[in-house]
Amino acid sequence: MKIGLVIEHLDPRRGGAEQWTHQFAHWLVRAGLEVHIVAGGFAPGTERTGFVPHRLPHLAGRLEFARAAEKCLDALALDLVHDMGQGWHCDLFQPHGGSRAAAFEQNLYLLPRWLRPIKRRSAHWLPRYRDFRQLTMGQYIAEDRIFIAISRMVARDFERFHGVRREQVRLVYNGVDIQRFSPDQRLNYRRVVRDELGVADNELLLLIVAHNFRLKGVPALLAAVGLLAAEGWPVRLAVVGGKHHSTFDRMSGRLGAGRVTHFVGPVDDAVPYYAAADAYVQPTWYDPCSLVLLEALASGLPVVTSRYNGAGELVIQGREGWIVDDPGDPRELARRLQPLFDPATRQRMSAAARRLAEAHSLDRNCRELLAVYDEVVAERQHRAA
DSSP: OEEEEEOSEEOTTSOHHHHHHHHHHHHHHHTTOEEEEEESEEOTTGGGSSSEEEEOOOOSSHHHHHHHHHHHHHTTOOSEEEEOSSOSOOSEEOOTTOOHHHHHHHHGGGSOGGGHHHHHHHTTTOHHHHHHHHHHHHHHOOSSOEEEESSHHHHHHHHHHHOOOGGGEEEOOOOBOTTTSOGGGHHHHHHHHHHHHTOOTTSEEEEEEOSSTTTTTHHHHHHHHHHHHHTTOOEEEEEEOOSOOHHHHHHHHHTTOGGGEEEEEOOSOOHHHHHHOSEEEEOOSOBSSOHHHHHHHHTTOOEEEETTBGGGGGOOBTTTEEEESOTTOHHHHHHHHGGGGSHHHHHHHHHHHHHHHHTTBHHHHHHHHHHHHHHHHHHHHHHHO
16 A cells, blocks of 8 residues: 655654654554655764655745645655545544644634633634634545544534545554553662752652643643742752743742742653653643643543543553643642552552553554555445446
């Protein structure tokens, strides 16, 4: 089978979608498929990967990328095209960022209440949003396209915001590399990282890995940690990722979390921090199916996230972690964190977290998508017969 994958950049250093697509492309090659990648940029060493790169020229915007990708794909005579959310010429559409319309609505919660209607009205005339609407129309208008939803939340968004019929949707949760992310890594990294951060054995080290701090709920997390610290709970927080910490550093001080919070900054490998942590916390306002949450589960960490995280659908309350209803409520978040100070509770939830991740491995994820590939190709052959 000759497959085309479309993504803006095939570089695992850039983010979750890029990392996942890079892993998936390698898996397809190992499975014996001929894999062509259409992208605007590639990670160094791509020529040695086994798939065929097709680099698009530097383009001014999203519409230009979609048009250039379509032209490139038309010349390749592929059996199937799988787009990760950037183009509109495909058989399978899998937007890793979820529904752009749903994300816009969720981002409004980050604004003051009085500003939200103004922002919503401005979206009707600003050129940036006009381009988004035109791109989205091309992505969702196809009657015979299959849409890969990476969570039930995203599947509902496809129907609600874009009119996608249920029979066009296939639910395929993200998967995680359960060899790379494992409780066994604690033997290698736990002591050294906790010593670097100055975290004592009796202190609960919470972790969040994020770039967009506001969207991922860092302000509420800082406030919750401040509440716990004020009540005398032995808590510490490591914030991994992001580039501009000064605003949040000052915020942590105002909220009473300054002396127990460590802003680590960007790292090439988050594995040592999962190994050092006792729990993972991500009170996000919008996450289609968080890869970092799955990485934390695979590392044996109890998790606390919000109902706006598609990966949270996999978590059973009190077994692998907790789901908060309001990611902006630090008191609710602090209440959910308190049981994790008990070592026996953490140990029980850690084992359950690992079992859940093993049921959602990257290999299973890829096999489920390959089954969708076979379905699409078989249906096309049936129609042609």
